Each structure stands twice: as C-alpha cells, then as structure tokens.
Amino acid sequence: MQTGTGQVLELILEDGDRYVRISCSPHLIPAPGQYLLANDGSGSPLAIPVFYSDSAPQGFIAAAPATADWSPGLLLHLRGPLGRGFSLPLAARRVGLVALDDAPVRLRGLIRPALKQDAAVVLVSNTTPEDLLDDVEVQPLSSLSDVLEWADYVAFDVARENLQELRERVRNRSRLAARTDAQVLIRTGIPCGGIADCGVCAVTLKSDWKLACKEGPVFHWRELD
Numbered sequence: 001m002q003t004g005t006g007q008v009l010e011l012i013l014e015d016g017d018r019y020v021r022i023s024c025s026p027h028l029i030p031a032p033g034q035y036l037l038a039n040d041g042s043g044s045p046l047a048i049p050v051f052y053s054d055s056a057p058q059g060f061i062a063a064a065p066a067t068a069d070w071s072p073g074l075l076l077h078l079r080g081p082l083g084r085g086f087s088l089p090l091a092a093r094r095v096g097l098v099a100l101d102d103a104p105v106r107l108r109g110l111i112r113p114a115l116k117q118d119a120a121v122v123l124v125s126n127t128t129p130e131d132l133l134d135d136v137e138v139q140p141l142s143s144l145s146d147v148l149e150w151a152d153y154v155a156f157d158v159a160r161e162n163l164q165e166l167r168e169r170v171r172n173r174s175r176l177a178a179r180t181d182a183q184v185l186i187r188t189g190i191p192c193g194g195i196a197d198c199g200v201c202a203v204t205l206k207s208d209w210k211l212a213c214k215e216g217p218v219f220h221w222r223e224l225d
C-alpha cells in the first residue's frame with residue numbers, strides 16, 4: 001500500500017454512467033476490483049473510494065464517485081491500492097461479467113485482460129455501456145441463467161443489501177454451485193479502508209463475517225454459498 005498524489009484529468013459521461021480519468025504514479029493504480037481512497041481537500045473527514053474501470057495513459061479510468069463533485073485539475077491525495085481484487089484464471093475462455101444492481105463500471109476492468117487471453121466475454125447488465133469493445137456481447141439480466149451455464153468464470157458486482165437476492169438467483173438457476181472460480185465484488189461503505197477497523201464494511205458470509213475493505217471487496221463464491 002502506497003500514498004501519493006493524483007490529479008483529475010477528465011470527466012467522462014457515457015450513457016448516464018460517470019467516469020473520471022485520474023493521473024497518478026503506476027504503483028498506485030488499482031487492479032480490477034481493488035480501490036484507492038482519495039482525499040480531495042474538500043474538508044470532509046471521509047476519504048472517497050475510487051474503483052478501477054479501465055486503463056488510460058498516465059493513470060487509469062475510475063468509476064466516478066457518486067458523492068464527489070470533482071472537476072478537471074483537482075488534486076487528490078491517494079492511498080492504495082487497497083483490498084482484494086478479481087483474479088481472472090489464466091485458463092478462463094468464457095467469461096461472464098454480471099452487474100446485478102448497478103452499471104457495470106467496476107467490472108469493465110476485466111474486459112481487456114479477458115480478451116487478451118482469448119476469452120469470449122459476455123456482459124450481463126440492464127444498462128448497456130457505450131463505447132464497449134466490439135468483441136463484448138451484452139445480455140440483459142433475464143439471460144443470467146444461460147450465461148451462468150455457459151461461462152467458465154463469472155465475476156459479479158452486487159451491493160451488500162442485495163447479496164441474498166444474488167444467492168437465490170444463482171442457487172435456483174445454475175450449476176454455479178459446483179464452480180470454484182466465480183467471484184463477487186460486494187459494494188459497501190468503506191470509510192476507513194481498514195485503518196481504523198470501524199466495521200462499517202462488515203459482510204456476513206457463510207457462518208462468519210469479514211471486512212470488505214481489506215478481506216474483499218472481492219470474495220470467492222465458495223466463501224458466500
């Protein structure tokens with residue numbers, strides 16, 4: 001984990017989804033599923049989590065934080081990369097990316113690595129991002145069952161409050177229970193990033209709970225179900 005300075009270079013609006021291009025040192029760039037905590041000098045005591053969404057010259061493109069009103073030129077104090085990100089298996093050739101309840105902004109970072117290893121990629125989401133690479137197929141959530149049957153690796157993005165809904169959808173409809181390489185990014189508040197052990201990010205798994213900020217936010221499916 002490092003600290004350093006970054007700068008907002010550009011705000012990007014695509015089909016209602018907001019992204020921000022950030023310049024920073026290469027060692028601060030999070031992997032897909034990881035995040036940085038950003039302090040923007042606004043006086044708020046709470047740092048803002050920033051998730052990786054795509055690569056970009058001099059830095060990366062992040063899902064724009066909903067709570068921040070950033071503009072180009074703004075300097076950020078950054079801490080990270082933090083948390084456990086996705087680990088795309090090298091052998092994966094049929095990759096499903098499933099955004100259950102939000103735009104797939106945090107899953108997009110897996111697209112280029114998957115295509116690079118010659119995997120087919122299907123994005124399951126009720127919002128269709130603009131500017132997707134041509135090789136990516138987009139399906140609505142109603143196709144979830146088919147995609148789960150097809151994929152040999154699945155990455156989910158879900159809010160903590162919808163975790164039970166995800167469990168039920170998957171349990172009822174697919175052979176995913178036998179799969180060992182599905183992963184879930186669980187979105188929670190992560191105000192301290194693990195430094196203060198505040199517990200705000202606690203996630204209940206099988207019979208235990210874990211801190212999403214440092215033991216997640218990406219968990220293996222087998223930890224959940």
Ligand code: FES
Nearest residue numbers: 192198199201213
């Ligand atoms: S955000 Fe404080 S312990 Fe996880």
